[in-house]
Amino acid sequence: MVWHLNQWWRNRILEREEIPRHIWQKVTHLRCLRGMNVDELRRLQALILLFLHAKVINGAHDLEITDEMRVTIALQACIPILNLDLGYYDDWIEIIVYPGEFILDYEYMDETGVVHHARNIASGEAWLSGPVILTWSENTSMHTGSAHNVIIHEFAHKLDMLHEGANGCPPLHADMSMQTWHDVFSQAYATFCSQVERNSDTVIDAYAAESPAxxxxxxxxxxxxxxxxxxxxFAAVYEQLALFYRQDPASRTLVE
Ligand SMILES: [Zn+2]
Incomplete structure (x- = not known):
């Protein structure tokens, strides 16, 4: 019954709304859409509309959130769940967008029980069952040439948090092996950390060495x-991510 109501609600929204054509044309240049077929783009558009209904996007420091920004953010948030479900983002509502990098001022306790005060400059943050915080800049909406994508990054944290907190392991599907995931990611993480130790100028952002999450x-x-x-x-990491996200973006880039 819950599913039917849910489906009814989804159908009602999709019958009534659509992404304005001029906005869609502006966002389709995003690199993460490359090679998507008509069916994938149609399903992505539907997810974006449902996402925008389910979430509230607020600007911080008087940042005005335009329709184009809403679609741009929703689009990148929905890429990871394109072949999963909007239900993966169920336990929180708000996205807060800062006009630039923001200061994170917080206290945390280490393993020995000592409380530390930290102040970091951040471009994004995802809170357990709480909001996703993003920064808006030219790079958020443009093809930049780097692999960096703060929106996909923060929403990946949200997926990770669905299984035992942020530990680098999202809830795996029944046809996946927890042991294989653990082995593949532990080994790749150790390799990457030693690469960063030798030379922080790695092809992949050295920030990945911070923690498994x-x-x-x-x-x-x-x-x-x-x-x-x-x-x-990291071919084995790619393989595990393809199983989890149920997507094969490398094959999409080869189609072009
Ligand atoms: Zn992060």
Missing amino acids: EFFAVMSEVFFETPLVLKQC
Whole structure:
């Protein structure tokens, strides 16, 4: 019954609304859409409309959120769940967008029980069951040539948090092996950390060495933005991400 109501609600929205054509034309240049077929683009548009109904996007520091910004953010948030479901983003509502990098001022307790005060400059943040915080800049909406995508990064954290908090392992599907995921990611993470130790100028953003959770989020960015790079650097990680996201973006780039 819940599913039927849910489906009814979804159909009602999709019958009544559409993404304005001039906005859609502006966002289709985004690199993470490359090679998508007509069916994938149609399903992505439907997800964007449902996402925008389910979430609230607010600007911080008087930043005005335009319709084009809403679609741009929703589009990139929906890429990871294109073959999953909007239900993966069910336990939170708000997205807060800052006009530029923001200061994170917080306290945390380390393993020995000592409380530290930290102040970091951040471009995004995802809170457990809370909001997603993003920054809006030229790079958020443009093809930049790098694999960096703060929106995909933060939404990957949201998926990761669905299984035992942010630990680099999202809820795997029944046909996946937890052991294989763990082995593949542990090994790749260790390799990457030693690469960064030797030379921080790595092809993949060195920030991935921060923690297993950041490794998963950064690998997810690379998976969707420059999939061939990930396949070349960490083929087994690519394979696990393809199983989890149920997408093969490398094959899409080869179609072009
Ligand atoms: Zn992160």
